[in-house]
Amino acid sequence: MKKPFVFGVAVDDAHFIGRKKEIEQLKSQMQYGINTILISPRRWGKTSLVKRVAKEVANDQLKVVYVDILYCRNEYDFYNTFASAVLGQTASRLDEWKQNAQEFLSRLVPKISFSPEPNHDFSISLGITPKTYKPEEILNLPEQIARKRGYNIVVCIDEFQQIGDFADALTVLKRMRSVWQHQHATSYCLFGSKKHMMSTLFQQRNHPFYKFGTTMYLGLIPAEEWIPYLCQQFEKEGKNLSVPLAEQICKMVECHPSYVQQLAFNTLICTKTSEVSEVNLTEAYENLLDENTPLFIEKTERLTAYQMNFLRAIIAGIHQDFGLAAIREEYNLGSASNIVRIKEALIEKEFIDITPDGIYIADPILEKWLQKRVF
Ligand SMILES: Nc1ncnc2c1ncn2[C@@H]1O[C@H](COP(=O)(O)OP(=O)(O)OP(=O)(O)O)[C@@H](O)[C@H]1O
Numbered sequence: 001m002k003k004p005f006v007f008g009v010a011v012d013d014a015h016f017i018g019r020k021k022e023i024e025q026l027k028s029q030m031q032y033g034i035n036t037i038l039i040s041p042r043r044w045g046k047t048s049l050v051k052r053v054a055k056e057v058a059n060d061q062l063k064v065v066y067v068d069i070l071y072c073r074n075e076y077d078f079y080n081t082f083a084s085a086v087l088g089q090t091a092s093r094l095d096e097w098k099q100n101a102q103e104f105l106s107r108l109v110p111k112i113s114f115s116p117e118p119n120h121d122f123s124i125s126l127g128i129t130p131k132t133y134k135p136e137e138i139l140n141l142p143e144q145i146a147r148k149r150g151y152n153i154v155v156c157i158d159e160f161q162q163i164g165d166f167a168d169a170l171t172v173l174k175r176m177r178s179v180w181q182h183q184h185a186t187s188y189c190l191f192g193s194k195k196h197m198m199s200t201l202f203q204q205r206n207h208p209f210y211k212f213g214t215t216m217y218l219g220l221i222p223a224e225e226w227i228p229y230l231c232q233q234f235e236k237e238g239k240n241l242s243v244p245l246a247e248q249i250c251k252m253v254e255c256h257p258s259y260v261q262q263l264a265f266n267t268l269i270c271t272k273t274s275e276v277s278e279v280n281l282t283e284a285y286e287n288l289l290d291e292n293t294p295l296f297i298e299k300t301e302r303l304t305a306y307q308m309n310f311l312r313a314i315i316a317g318i319h320q321d322f323g324l325a326a327i328r329e330e331y332n333l334g335s336a337s338n339i340v341r342i343k344e345a346l347i348e349k350e351f352i353d354i355t356p357d358g359i360y361i362a363d364p365i366l367e368k369w370l371q372k373r374v375f
């Protein structure tokens with residue numbers, strides 16, 4: 001069944017809109033072997049964009065490898081995931097894969113298991129350990145393959161911020177940089193959320209990845225791009241969504257890609273006649289808050305009382321001067337030095353964003369939820 005709207009997972013083809021400039025830029029960088037660092041808050045469309053561009057640029061001379069490291073907890077987890085993606089995705093058939101493994105990782109006996117479903121991928125466990133391979137050897141794997149086979153490789157690493165959580169993060173990052181910077185046939189597209197952590201990893205002078213590549217900050221998709229898509233998807237379902245209501249959908253979620261798609265879907269479900277009304281939209285929005293409630297409860301219940309108080313102050317309209325005694329007292333924020341700690345923790349957990357106009361809640365639906373259901 002064709003879904004009218006997709007949210008929560010990377011989108012492709014029919015559900016992918018806009019991003020023309022970003023596609024062009026990323027495409028050129030991949031084609032010319034320039035390293036890219038792509039940063040945005042959660043669910044703004046990094047994975048969708050990279051997968052889209054990867055599909056467009058990949059050919060016999062340029063192989064694109066996609067690695068998701070969300071579940072990697074330590075350095076060797078990473079090497080296993082990295083090596084198995086590189087081996088698997090530079091081979092188009094199983095025998096080619098086996099040949100690659102024998103040629104480039106000859107000290108291992110990889111375990112290959114097939115999915116019971118026909119035409120489904122095989123999975124590989126390599127079992128790389130510090131005893132079998134040195135980190136540098138694994139980090140050099142794509143370059144070795146690329147040179148031997150006479151093509152170029154772009155390795156795209158999703159959820160890269162995960163490395164910042166490894167116990168020995170700095171050592172691992174230093175190793176990566178020292179190996180990768182000497183590679184000529186391989187380039188990297190490193191992307192992830194936790195904007196703050198990603199910015200620290202790549203933008204601080206004393207950091208191993210400083211100036212490793214071109215940094216792209218992914219923005220929101222503007223309403224003009226959403227409106228035709230929203231109207232068209234409703235039309236396919238036999239319903240008429242007027243342009244002003246499509247605009248309102250975008251406005252209600254401040255153009256956050258995943259929420260636009262989710263709110264549009266909710267609106268479609270709420271619309272029982274052939275014409276979408278404002279009442280449908282209001283009901284759909286309430287449903288959006290309900291659907292996100294368990295997630296928001298889970299996110300907020302781990303906050304300290306001070307951190308919650310800080311959010312309460314933002315919801316009440318305070319966006320700067322948190323250090324002033326009157327504000328600290330009114331919202332019970334503790335000492336001035338406590339404010340620094342609260343801010344750091346809330347940025348790290350992706351609750352707040354610092355903008356030139358002050359501090360704001362990063363997620364518009366979380367903001368509304370706090371306003372309507374908590375404070
Ligand atoms: N170009 C796009 N066109 C239409 N919808 C999009 C686009 N990009 C993102 N979205 C919407 O946002 C959702 C999240 O996209 P995606 O998973 O690519 O984001 P992400 O930044 O990789 O998220 P995460 O930080 O969770 O990894 C998609 O399911 C879709 O609803």
Ligand SMILES: [Mg+2]
Nearest residue numbers: 046047048158
């Ligand atoms: Mg993603």
